Amino acid sequence: MANIKTEDEIILFEREMKEFWTKLKSIYGTEQINQTSALRDSCKESIKALSEKWSKKLKEGDLMIDKIQEYSNEIQQQSQRISENQEHFTEIKSNLNQEEEQKKDLINSIQELKEELIKKKEIISSKNKATKERVEQLCKSKVLFEERLGLEIRKIHNEQLQFIFRHIDHKDPDKPYVFTLSINEQGDYEVTSCTPPLDCIAEFQLKVRETNNFSAFVANIRKAFTALSYKQSA
Numbered sequence: 001m002a003n004i005k006t007e008d009e010i011i012l013f014e015r016e017m018k019e020f021w022t023k024l025k026s027i028y029g030t031e032q033i034n035q036t037s038a039l040r041d042s043c044k045e046s047i048k049a050l051s052e053k054w055s056k057k058l059k060e061g062d063l064m065i066d067k068i069q070e071y072s073n074e075i076q077q078q079s080q081r082i083s084e085n086q087e088h089f090t091e092i093k094s095n096l097n098q099e100e101e102q103k104k105d106l107i108n109s110i111q112e113l114k115e116e117l118i119k120k121k122e123i124i125s126s127k128n129k130a131t132k133e134r135v136e137q138l139c140k141s142k143v144l145f146e147e148r149l150g151l152e153i154r155k156i157h158n159e160q161l162q163f164i165f166r167h168i169d170h171k172d173p174d175k176p177y178v179f180t181l182s183i184n185e186q187g188d189y190e191v192t193s194c195t196p197p198l199d200c201i202a203e204f205q206l207k208v209r210e211t212n213n214f215s216a217f218v219a220n221i222r223k224a225f226t227a228l229s230y231k232q233s234a
Helices: 002-028 030-140 142-149 201-211 214-233
Strands: 151-156 160-165 177-183 189-195
Touching (some): 142 151, 160 214, 177 214
Antiparallel strands (some): 151 160, 160 177, 177 189
8 A cells, every 4th residue: 555655646746747847848938948958057067177177276286285395305305414514514624624733733843843953963063073173182182191291092982082191100110090081962071980090080070171271181180190109109
C-alpha cells in the first residue's frame, strides 16, 4: 500500500510540473525561456571559466610565493656566508697586521743587533790595535832590556810576553827570575805569573796602569828580584 501511494504521488507531481511548465510557456513564451536557459548556461560557463582562471592564478601565486621563499632563503644563506667570510677576512687582516708589527719589531731588533755588533767590532778592533801597538813597543824595547838588564823576552801563547831575568843571583848567574805579562780585555797590563813570587807585584801592576811607564815597571820588578835574591842569600 505504501509503494502504491508513493507511485501515485510521483505521478501526481509529474502531472503538476507539466501543468506548471505549460502555464509558464503560455505566460513567457518558449523563446524567452530558451534565452533564460542560454543565459543561465552562459553564466555557468563564465563562472566556470573564471573559477578555473582564478584557480590557475592561485596556483601560480602559490608557486610564486614558494619561489620567493626559496629566493629569500637563498639570499639569507648567501648573507650568512658573506658575514662569515667578512669575519674570516677581518681575522686574516688582523693576523696580517700582527705579523706586520712583528716583522717591524724583528727588523728593528736586527738593526739594533747590527749596530751593537758594529760597535763591538769597533771596540775589539780598537783594543786589538792598542794591544798590537803595545806588543810592538815591547818588542822594540827587547834589545835595550837584554843589553842593560840581562833580560830575555819571549812571546808565548795567548799573545803573552814572558820576561826572563838572569845575572841577578851572584851565586848562580844563570838562575832565571820570570814574570809573564798580558794585555787584558780592558787594554790594561796584567801580570799573569811571577816566579819566584813578589809581594809587591800588584803594586807595580797598578802603577804601570796609571803611568803607562813600562820601562820603569820592568826596572822595578828587576830591583825587587835582586832584593829578594840578596835576602835569600843572607
